[in-house]
Amino acid sequence: MHFTSETSSDGVREQLFVLGDVPGALWTPDGPAATRPLILLGHGGGEHKKEPGILARARRLVTEYGYAVVAPDVPGHGDRPFEPEYDALATANQARIAAGAEPAPLLAEFHALVARRTVPEWRAVLDAVQRLGHVGAGPVGYCGVSLGCGLGVPFVAAEPRVRAAVLGLGGALASAEEAGRITVPVEFLVQWDDERVPRGASLALFDAFGSAEKTLHANPGRHGEVPAFELDSALRFFARHLG
Amino acid sequence: MHFTSETSSDGVREQLFVLGDVPGALWTPDGPAATRPLILLGHGGGEHKKEPGILARARRLVTEYGYAVVAPDVPGHGDRPFEPEYDALATANQARIAAGAEPAPLLAEFHALVARRTVPEWRAVLDAVQRLGHVGAGPVGYCGVSLGCGLGVPFVAAEPRVRAAVLGLGGALASAEEAGRITVPVEFLVQWDDERVPRGASLALFDAFGSAEKTLHANPGRHGEVPAFELDSALRFFARHLG
Numbered sequence: 462m463h464f465t466s467e468t469s470s471d472g473v474r475e476q477l478f479v480l481g482d483v484p485g486a487l488w489t490p491d492g493p494a495a496t497r498p499l500i501l502l503g504h505g506g507g508e509h510k511k512e513p514g515i516l517a518r519a520r521r522l523v524t525e526y527g528y529a530v531v532a533p534d535v536p537g538h539g540d541r542p543f544e545p546e547y548d549a550l551a552t553a554n555q556a557r558i559a560a561g562a563e564p565a566p567l568l569a570e571f572h573a574l575v576a577r578r579t580v581p582e583w584r585a586v587l588d589a590v591q592r593l594g595h596v597g598a599g600p601v602g603y604c605g606v607s608l609g610c611g612l613g614v615p616f617v618a619a620e621p622r623v624r625a626a627v628l629g630l631g632g633a634l635a636s637a638e639e640a641g642r643i644t645v646p647v648e649f650l651v652q653w654d655d656e657r658v659p660r661g662a663s664l665a666l667f668d669a670f671g672s673a674e675k676t677l678h679a680n681p682g683r684h685g686e687v688p689a690f691e692l693d694s695a696l697r698f699f700a701r702h703l704g
Numbered sequence: 705m706h707f708t709s710e711t712s713s714d715g716v717r718e719q720l721f722v723l724g725d726v727p728g729a730l731w732t733p734d735g736p737a738a739t740r741p742l743i744l745l746g747h748g749g750g751e752h753k754k755e756p757g758i759l760a761r762a763r764r765l766v767t768e769y770g771y772a773v774v775a776p777d778v779p780g781h782g783d784r785p786f787e788p789e790y791d792a793l794a795t796a797n798q799a800r801i802a803a804g805a806e807p808a809p810l811l812a813e814f815h816a817l818v819a820r821r822t823v824p825e826w827r828a829v830l831d832a833v834q835r836l837g838h839v840g841a842g843p844v845g846y847c848g849v850s851l852g853c854g855l856g857v858p859f860v861a862a863e864p865r866v867r868a869a870v871l872g873l874g875g876a877l878a879s880a881e882e883a884g885r886i887t888v889p890v891e892f893l894v895q896w897d898d899e900r901v902p903r904g905a906s907l908a909l910f911d912a913f914g915s916a917e918k919t920l921h922a923n924p925g926r927h928g929e930v931p932a933f934e935l936d937s938a939l940r941f942f943a944r945h946l947g
Contacts, residue, residue, distance in 0.1 A: 653920075676921060678921055690944065693940075694937070
């Protein structure tokens with residue numbers, strides 16, 4: 462793990478790092494080293510580790526809850542190189558959708574392809590970050606919607622350190638089997654008028670989670686219109702389960 | 705409005721009253737008179753104004769938020785006389801269900817019948833309670849599930865003083881038209897494995913609300929198994945909308 466920058470502002474220390482091929486950002490409270498809960502944030506499609514939505518969640522988790530937060534760049538996103546394979550697939554998918562294909566199965570197939578890389582990458586990020594004295598081996602949470610859900614479901618299913626997950630804006634197509642292996646508490650966001658994820662596919666993914674405690678929050682609006690109060694709810698969800 | 709008892713415990717003043725035919729309970733903070741938000745709580749079928757779930761919600765609304773809370777008995781419940789008409793209908797419905805009829809439409813029909821009495825009763829309760837110096841004419845919220853939803857939907861649709869409502873464990877059958885006239889924020893609870901309300905009817909009622917801000921919370925479990933954290937969420941919902 463190689464740190465490339467460190468800054469501090471309003472009580473939040475931000476360290477940018479590279480771990481193997483993976484650039485990431487780590488946010489922790491300024492102050493003495495301590496073991497603390499760690500949230501891994503998965504960004505959305507076309508976004509990156511320092512997207513405004515990621516920064517807003519990280520700042521509140523650090524300042525209000527004293528958590529550590531880490532966000533890696535997904536392959537082909539942020540500071541990572543262009544991925545010709547993904548780009549070719551995205552172009553082919555756009556042509557198939559223009560010719561009348563359903564977008565949801567194509568998106569799910571794409572997420573499954575990317576997850577084969579991100580699951581081991583994110584597990585390695587947890588390994589490295591939890592070895593730092595200012596993070597330590599506390600309980601882990603995962604938070605990601607849209608692409609962050611498509612990649613998050615296989616990650617949470619594979620990673621026993623994750624004890625609670627906020628997921629959403631995703632459907633069951635690619636990940637129902639993996640969702641069934643998730644048994645930790647899940648808060649799952651649905652946009653009632655999502656133009657990308659059919660409502661039935663969202664409800665089917667919620668159905669598929671193996672968790673005894675899972676809670677679905679549905680709100681009116683399109684894919685990108687999750688209301689601000691859901692961030693408050695997600696923070697309280699983590700506080701309830703990670704302390 | 706005739707008060708029949710007054711007690712005080714741990715900062716909460718409880719007054720039992722009768723208004724016309726309607727017995728009710730009013731909870732307010734001990735202390736000086738002030739205008740404050742008022743929540744009307746609608747109890748469930750076979751329950752009454754001092755059910756443990758009502759008392760728990762009332763205590764927290766009073767002690768944590770400084771609200772006033774009022775809970776009337778529904779006709780045929782609590783301290784109200786036996787209602788031969790309702791009883792005959794309930795008996796007939798049981799026979800129809802035993803003979804293979806769907807329970808949901810019968811329940812909806814029953815709720816609509818009772819609501820013809822409770823809507824004017826509850827509006828009169830608001831009138832009387834808001835004239836008291838220790839309640840005043842602040843913003844009003846409504847909270848009720850199951851029977852409290854079946855009666856709550858027509859009440860909230862009819863009563864412009866209600867500015868936010870927590871509803872749930874109810875379906876669209878009887879009340880879709882009234883739900884469409886509701887435009888205030890709604891938090892709507894669904895039990896994912898509800899044995900009384902079909903999931904599709906619940907989702908259809910959520911769909912039917914005319915509110916720009918409405919949020920659906922679904923959790924696994926049967927009709928009576930709403931998780932405890934939904935009470936926290938309901939209290940925050942009222943705090944967000946009523947101040």
